[in-house]
Amino acid sequence: MVRPARPDELAAVGELTVAAYLADGLVPDDHWYVEELRDAVDRAEHGTVLVAVGEDGGLLGTVTVVRPPSRYAEVAGEHEAELRMLAVAPGARRCGVGELLVRTAMGLARAAGAWTLALTTLTTMASARRLYERLGLHRAPERDWGDAAGYTFLVYTAPLSQEVP
Numbered sequence: 001m002v003r004p005a006r007p008d009e010l011a012a013v014g015e016l017t018v019a020a021y022l023a024d025g026l027v028p029d030d031h032w033y034v035e036e037l038r039d040a041v042d043r044a045e046h047g048t049v050l051v052a053v054g055e056d057g058g059l060l061g062t063v064t065v066v067r068p069p070s071r072y073a074e075v076a077g078e079h080e081a082e083l084r085m086l087a088v089a090p091g092a093r094r095c096g097v098g099e100l101l102v103r104t105a106m107g108l109a110r111a112a113g114a115w116t117l118a119l120t121t122l123t124t125m126a127s128a129r130r131l132y133e134r135l136g137l138h139r140a141p142e143r144d145w146g147d148a149a150g151y152t153f154l155v156y157t158a159p160l161s162q163e164v165p
Contacts, residue, residue, distance in 0.1 A: 002104040005040065005049040005062065013049060013062050014040040020061075020087035026124065037085060046070040047084070050104060052097045061088035061097040065105045067114065075143055075155050076118045081109030083119040086128065098131055106135070110160040117160055118143075120153040132156045 005013050017037045027033050040062070043049050047066035054060050064084040066072040076082035083105050088097045109117050117137070121128055136158050143155035 002050055002052050002100055005044060005051045007041075007044070009051060009059065010040040010044055010049065012059055013051060014038040016059050016062060016089055017085055017087040020089060023090045024125075026122065037087075040064075043072060043085070046072050048108060050101060050108070052088075052092075052101050054092075059089065060092040060095075061086075061101050063087070063101045063105050065108050067109075067112065074153075075120055075145070079113075079115040080118050080157075081105075081112065081114035081116075081160075083117065086119075098128070099135065102131065102135055106158070106160060114160055117158045119156050120145075121156065122151065123154060129154070129156075 015038065017040065018034055021027050021037055022029055040049055043064045047064045047070050049062060049064050051059055052061040063086040064072065066076065066082050066084060068076050068078065068080070072084050073082050083102065086098060086101060106117055118140070119132065119137070121132070137156040138158065140155045140157045143157075144153060145155070146152045
């Protein structure tokens with residue numbers, strides 16, 4: 001089941017996000033971004049933090065949906081929603097959790113009136129990119145961007161006026 005995170009779950013959501021990013025080697029444990037990943041309380045103040053929970057109520061994954069002018073909206077423009085910090089617990093991978101989170105986030109964004117969904121990913125996130133493409137997101141290379149640390153971020157978008165495949 002996917003639902004908005006409860007306030008009492010946000011610390012655990014942050015730890016799950018950090019654990020997923022560290023498990024994939026996406027950031028070193030001493031990188032400044034780890035604290036941003038951990039701060040699900042702040043994300044919940046500036047967007048909607050969704051969680052996937054198992055039958056036992058345990059957290060399996062999370063994703064955050066934001067709209068401009070949220071400080072978490074890095075690439076979303078007018079009439080767009082953006083997905084941030086998709087994370088699936090290492091022990092819950094390859095079970096459809098990520099797909100369920102993205103599909104639910106797309107529906108939430110559509111219901112909130114967004115016309116387009118946007119997200120940023122890295123070249124190293126191959127399984128996430130396959131998921132996004134399977135769900136109808138397409139590369140928007142004209143919107144790619146980089147940061148001072150030398151990371152190149154790939155942007156994907158999808159129209160939300162159509163049903164997800």
